[in-house]
Amino acid sequence: MNNTYPWSLKPFIAYPLLIMTRFKVVINSNVEIRREWDWSKILMVKERLKELGFRWNGEYWIGKVYSVSLIKELKALLELTNDEVEKLMKTITINASGGVIGVENLEGLEPISSDCVLREEGGLFIVSLSCLIREFVRNNRSYIGVVSSYEEYIDKAVENIRRLLAGKAVVGDLELSLKRAREFALANNKLRDLFTRRIEWWTVRLGLEKAELHFLSKELYDKLRNLTVPYYVADREGNLNKHDLRLIRKDDIVRSENKVLIRFPVFIRDTIKELLVKGGYRVIDESWSPRQIQVPKDEIKLLPFQEKALDSWLKAGKRGTIVVPTGGGKTFIALKALATVKAPTIILVITEELMNQWYERITRHLGIRTGRLGGGFNDVREVTVAIYNSAVNRIAEINDKFDLAIFDECLPYDSLVTTDRGLIPIGEVVEKRLPVRVLTHEGRFMRITNYFKIPLIKRLVKVTHEKGELVVTEDHLILTQDGWKPAIALRNGDVLYFHDAQVQGSREETSSAISPGRSLFNCPQYRTMETKIVETTPTSQGRESPVNKGGRGIDIITRINGEVEKDCSEDCVWELLPVNPTLKGEGRAAGCDAFFAPVRILNVETLTNTFRDISKEGEFVYDIEVEEDHSFVVDGVVVHNCHHVPADTFKEVAFKLRAPFRLALSATPERSDNNEHLIYLSAGDVVYQADYRDMVEAKLVVPVRHFRIYVDLTAEERRSYERTGDNAIVLRNIASMASAKIDIAREIVKAEAGIGSKIIVFTQFIKQAEEVYKVLKDELGSIVTLITSKTGDRDSIFRAFARGTYRVIVTTTVLDEGVDVPDADVAVILSGTGSQRQMIQRVGRVVRASNGKVEARVYEIVTRNTIEEALSEGRHVKGEVLEIECKRYLANEIKRLINHVIGSTQLFH
Numbered sequence: 003m004n005n006t007y008p009w010s011l012k013p014f015i016a017y018p019l020l021i022m023t024r025f026k027v028v029i030n031s032n033v034e035i036r037r038e039w040d041w042s043k044i045l046m047v048k049e050r051l052k053e054l055g056f057r058w059n060g061e062y063w064i065g066k067v068y069s070v071s072l073i074k075e076l077k078a079l080l081e082l083t084n085d086e087v088e089k090l091m092k093t094i095t096i097n098a099s100g101g102v103i104g105v106e107n108l109e110g111l112e113p114i115s116s117d118c119v120l121r122e123e124g125g126l127f128i129v130s131l132s133c134l135i136r137e138f139v140r141n142n143r144s145y146i147g148v149v150s151s152y153e154e155y156i157d158k159a160v161e162n163i164r165r166l167l168a169g170k171a172v173v174g175d176l177e178l179s180l181k182r183a184r185e186f187a188l189a190n191n192k193l194r195d196l197f198t199r200r201i202e203w204w205t206v207r208l209g210l211e212k213a214e215l216h217f218l219s220k221e222l223y224d225k226l227r228n229l230t231v232p233y234y235v236a237d238r239e240g241n242l243n244k245h246d247l248r249l250i251r252k253d254d255i256v257r258s259e260n261k262v263l264i265r266f267p268v269f270i271r272d273t274i275k276e277l278l279v280k281g282g283y284r285v286i287d288e289s290w291s292p293r294q295i296q297v298p299k300d301e302i303k304l305l306p307f308q309e310k311a312l313d314s315w316l317k318a319g320k321r322g323t324i325v326v327p328t329g330g331g332k333t334f335i336a337l338k339a340l341a342t343v344k345a346p347t348i349i350l351v352i353t354e355e356l357m358n359q360w361y362e363r364i365t366r367h368l369g370i371r372t373g374r375l376g377g378g379f380n381d382v383r384e385v386t387v388a389i390y391n392s393a394v395n396r397i398a399e400i401n402d403k404f405d406l407a408i409f410d411e412c413l414p415y416d417s418l419v420t421t422d423r424g425l426i427p428i429g430e431v432v433e434k435r436l437p438v439r440v441l442t443h444e445g446r447f448m449r450i451t452n453y454f455k456i457p458l459i460k461r462l463v464k465v466t467h468e469k470g471e472l473v474v475t476e477d478h479l480i481l482t483q484d485g486w487k488p489a490i491a492l493r494n495g496d497v498l499y500f501h502d503a504q505v506q507g508s509r510e511e512t513s514s515a516i517s518p519g520r521s522l523f524n525c526p527q528y529r530t531m532e533t534k535i536v537e538t539t540p541t542s543q544g545r546e547s548p549v550n551k552g553g554r555g556i557d558i559i560t561r562i563n564g565e566v567e568k569d570c571s572e573d574c575v576w577e578l579l580p581v582n583p584t585l586k587g588e589g590r591a592a593g594c595d596a597f598f599a600p601v602r603i604l605n606v607e608t609l610t611n612t613f614r615d616i617s618k619e620g621e622f623v624y625d626i627e628v629e630e631d632h633s634f635v636v637d638g639v640v641v642h643n644c645h646h647v648p649a650d651t652f653k654e655v656a657f658k659l660r661a662p663f664r665l666a667l668s669a670t671p672e673r674s675d676n677n678e679h680l681i682y683l684s685a686g687d688v689v690y691q692a693d694y695r696d697m698v699e700a701k702l703v704v705p706v707r708h709f710r711i712y713v714d715l716t717a718e719e720r721r722s723y724e725r726t727g728d729n730a731i732v733l734r735n736i737a738s739m740a741s742a743k744i745d746i747a748r749e750i751v752k753a754e755a756g757i758g759s760k761i762i763v764f765t766q767f768i769k770q771a772e773e774v775y776k777v778l779k780d781e782l783g784s785i786v787t788l789i790t791s792k793t794g795d796r797d798s799i800f801r802a803f804a805r806g807t808y809r810v811i812v813t814t815t816v817l818d819e820g821v822d823v824p825d826a827d828v829a830v831i832l833s834g835t836g837s838q839r840q841m842i843q844r845v846g847r848v849v850r851a852s853n854g855k856v857e858a859r860v861y862e863i864v865t866r867n868t869i870e871e872a873l874s875e876g877r878h879v880k881g882e883v884l885e886i887e888c889k890r891y892l893a894n895e896i897k898r899l900i901n902h903v904i905g906s907t908q909l910f911h
Contacts, residue, residue, distance in 0.1 A: 026062035068126030096174030101183035104173030131183035143282020298369030322689030345405035442631035463489040479642035656684035713742035737868035738833035766833040
């Protein structure tokens with residue numbers, strides 16, 4: 003069926019008629035908008051107008067709109083023409099001459115006080131800029147510390163408002179409004195007075211090391227108290243733990259009358275000023291200029307690299323650390339700095355010897371009458387050399403007397419410390435940072451809180467008493483019947499306190515004699531004591547008496563209350579027994595039955611300017627810091643903690659000295675306890691670091707040829723070595739004393755002497771030194787000499803060596819450091835420690851330049867397949883000297899080595 007229709011037959015389809023209606027809106031009272039829309043359009047538009055706050059007055063819709071963004075919306079909603087939009091925009095123009103503007107949205111403008119918002123009309127907030135400036139003057143602290151006038155402060159307010167409104171939809175002429183508001187503020191005398199009062203209230207007078215304020219805000223107080231620097235302390239396991247050391251303590255902030263006084267270390271003055279300014283304070287720097295002194299003469303002539311070092315320090319504002327290898331003339335750089343600055347100066351040193359050395363050089367080269375503080379001197383002058391410990395004691399009196407501070411950079415290794423694991427050399431405790439507890443004068447085993455390995459520059463003092471002897475640095479405190487005394491102050495007949503378990507080899511019960519709760523001061527004193535000293539002979543194993551190490555020893559027979567305390571035949575030796583390794587727990591204590599006895603001092607000997615062969619690690623002394631009791635028992639004697647530099651005493655001096663100019667001198671400022679940053683913080687960062695090549699170029703030193711010769715232990719020595727176990731000290735001693743070293747040393751010395759070299763043979767032990775001396779003396783005759791701790795009149799030997807009468811010196815650790823030895827060409831090292839510092843000092847004896855000298859040679863004789871190989875690697879000083887050759891040889895290659903050396907040295911002659 004055909005469903006199509008002819009056109010005339012199509013059905014009629016009806017469409018609805020669109021009824022157009024007039025629609026009127028009046029905006030801002032005088033902008034009339036007329037439209038003819040259908041009802042659907044009108045319904046949609048009127049709903050939105052109601053949402054925008056428009057209302058129907060019975061005839062048309064009426065409303066106000068001052069927001070540009072709303073006008074944009076109305077343009078689309080009402081289909082506004084450009085003319086209509088322009089007419090509408092003219093109705094919302096803000097009169098900027100009154101210092102007001104319109105802001106469409108206050109979101110994000112929280113700093114604008116509600117008092118400064120005059121009204122809100124049609125989504126537009128009318129804001130008074132004059133009010134904003136007034137609020138800025140009343141409350142804002144950001145610029146008080148940096149402006150110099152009221153006008154400048156008002157300009158800061160204007161800039162702040164401009165930044166605040168950046169990116170915001172603003173109605174009106176912003177710049178004109180800001181100009182008018184600024185003019186109103188400058189003409190407002192009340193506002194100007196308010197600014198003046200605020201400036202006065204927030205003003206701080208800042209000196210070199212103190213600040214004076216009218217009041218202290220909590221915000222600033224918190225920031226000051228949070229100024230900290232890392233400070234590392236070892237825990238019981240020997241791990242370094244970081245602590246926060248406060249730079250400003252509570253008692254550094256005090257109220258004086260109507261002011262607040264803040265004291266601070268002079269080196270953080272810039273930090274304090276920055277905190278004050280950021281806190282809204284206005285800082286007035288108190289005028290300061292360094293005091294001047296007379297320098298009668300200046301005989302210091304610096305080498306080029308030394309001049310660079312001084313120049314770098316001067317350019318850094320007369321603050322900083324200068325790092326120069328040993329022998330690089332650090333002292334002369336400092337003397338030139340003193341002569342250049344011409345300011346009152348304090349030089350801080352760690353020993354009396356260094357104090358006297360500085361004193362002599364200042365007097366001789368600069369002609370200044372110099373004061374000394376410490377070592378029996380109490381003479382403070384415009385230029386003063388002070389020992390750290392003495393400076394600490396007088397710091398309150400001397401802290402403001404100097405404008406320049408120069409910082410110059412205690413027990414032998416095998417002194418036995420009584421621990422809860424037995425008697426252990428203090429050097430081993432420190433080197434290995436052993437987590438042991440040590441016996442204190444309170445009768446408790448207490449935790450070690452810090453470990454110290456200190457270059458030995460001080461004098462050693464040997465104290466012989468009724469039970470043995472003790473070797474310590476001169477300032478180490480020892481407990482006596484009159485309290486704590488420095489070793490140097492002890493006298494014959496003084497009484498010190500001794501721990502009997504130290505030597506009682508005949509008592510198997512010694513280790514169980516510990517019981518809790520008894521102090522030295524709680525123990526009843528022994529009523530009577532009789533003592534006699536008996537010579538003893540070392541055993542066949544060569545073990546030395548702990549009382550007299552090396553050669554014949556002594557034993558002691560003591561009767562206390564009529565009972566024999568110790569008795570043995572003349573060929574016996576003392577055994578060293580542990581206290582009790584099984585006891586655990588905090589504050590463990592020992593009973594009086596195996597505890598302290600009063601003993602008389604028989605002799606006190608000062609070992610001046612030398613390393614006696616009492617220690618197997620002579621180049622360092624060791625100390626520990628003990629919690630609470632601050633004491634420990636070493637070689638049976640009760641001693642106190644030492645003072646230390648820089649971690650402890652350095653901090654106390656450097657932080658409190660007022661001197662703004664600072665110079666730290668160092669060969670190696672890095673420290674094993676990570677506290678070297680205390681040097682950099684208080685004295686300044688490294689401003690110059692010289693290396694060995696600088697010194698070679700300056701002809702201060704020569705390069706080094708380094709040869710290692712490896713020998714073997716004999717069968718008997720090997721068996722002894724393998725039976726020893728894991729005691730590193732004993733293993734090292736066996737390897738060091740290998741008999742094969744003697745023949746190698748003889749061959750080397752004979753060859754070097756044959757070509758005219760001056761030679762120093764270094765050993766670690768007197769016995770080894772005496773043996774090699776005898777062999778060389780038989781071989782070479784009168785050109786060989788021996789220097790040990792027993793040798794007197796060394797100066798005459800040194801003069802003969804300088805003249806060439808002697809060409810070979812055999813020595814122990816006595817010449818490692820602290821003694822002015824004439825120049826040599828060759829060092830032969832038979833035995834030593836694993837200490838790089840000792841190796842540096844020994845190499846330093848032969849690297850000094852002289853006429854015609856082009857190189858130094860170092861022969862290191864090492865026992866292979868022993869711990870000594872690792873020690874040799876550990877002490878290698880390749881980074882500290884310029885090695886132009888470093889080779890290894892076996893003992894059977896000694897002839898080839900000698901031919902190589904003689905052949906190459908002939909090129910220089």
